Amino acid sequence: MRSNLTLSLVALLHVTCAWSLTPGAAEAQASDDDRARSHFQAATSYFEQRRFSEAAEQFLESYRLSNRRELLLNAATAYERAEEHARAADVLERYLGEHPDAPDRATIQTRLEQDRARAPAAEPSEPAALGDLGVAGVVLTGVGVLSGIGAIVTGVVAVSVHDSLAERCGSDGAACPPGYQSDVDLGQGLAVATDVLLPVSIAALGAGLTLLALDLTDGDADEASAALAPGPGEVGVALRLRW
Structure with missing residues (x-):
């Protein structure tokens, strides 16, 4: 099981390397990078603790601050581990929409369709109560x-x-x-x-x-x-x- 989690975190290591190699050209950028790194580290910790939904939320916050597209894939992976396939599909759809030139677009589209298929059907809405x-x-x-x-x-x-x-x-x-x-x-x-x-x-x-x-x-x-x-x-x- 530990090896499976390690494989799932391969992309996270790439993001860590990207941060270590990115110089802070301005104080504002450095501040955002520091905060994004902090959320990324929290997400990694949650993921290793199998708290996948919380990990996904931290990955998304890190993405908001850094705009590194790999973080969206990490968030989708965390949601998939949490069996929240509808949310995973939403994140992957966001990845394709915000990064149309991503080299793995075809692979992500297939993954998106699989998550949509595995998402539970929406429950019928209850009839509105009379006023x-x-x-x-x-x-x-x-x-x-x-x-x-x-x-x-x-x-x-x-x-x-x-x-x-x-x-x-x-x-x-x-x-x-x-x-x-x-x-x-x-x-x-x-x-x-x-x-x-x-x-x-x-x-x-x-x-x-x-x-x-x-x-x-x-x-x-x-x-x-x-x-x-x-x-x-x-x-x-x-x-x-x-x-």
């Missing part, structure tokens, strides 16, 4: 559905009661005996309930679906607001939007 508008939309839509079901039920029963009374009392109800008054009251009550529930259902469904649409609109939902406000008609409800 305040979305929650209100779900509630209103549910109210609309339930109100609609209620309107259908009361309407069907009201029609059934009306038809039954028409057979016994006549179409005008003039011949209806006193014992059927409760049925008359029931039919009238069901008819009123239907008249109330139906527009409530329509209004709630419209408002709920509108709020859901606003919540699902990327970016625009944060800038829009909606509120129920008094409106005309028997229901007296309207949806007010502000952009």
Whole structure:
């Protein structure tokens, strides 16, 4: 195992030699070289300790300061040892993009493709949680559905009661005996309930679906607001939007 790590660090030795042979022409350059060398030494130490992800980060910082392309290959090697092939591929892609004249371009391209193939597939993103508008939309839509079901039920029963009374009392109800008054009251009550529930259902469904649409609109939902406000008609409800 020690021999494998030594082979992986061959490129690092070349970088070390390059530093030892590069004179500091200016103080700023010398300062960057010193810092880059320090990060390089830390990366080498991490690599030997098998702390590959940390080694890769130090190699990248050393590259940022020195722009020595070998350091990108070292970082990619460290990421590969850490089984972080997606990051390794990103580093190799950066190597090809920033050093188009590199003599080993074909070899690095093949290595890049291998890392991409070995990278785990991206996990499916979780569906976005509903915002305040979305929650209100779900509630209103549910109210609309339930109100609609209620309107259908009361309407069907009201029609059934009306038809039954028409057979016994006549179409005008003039011949209806006193014992059927409760049925008359029931039919009238069901008819009123239907008249109330139906527009409530329509209004709630419209408002709920509108709020859901606003919540699902990327970016625009944060800038829009909606509120129920008094409106005309028997229901007296309207949806007010502000952009």
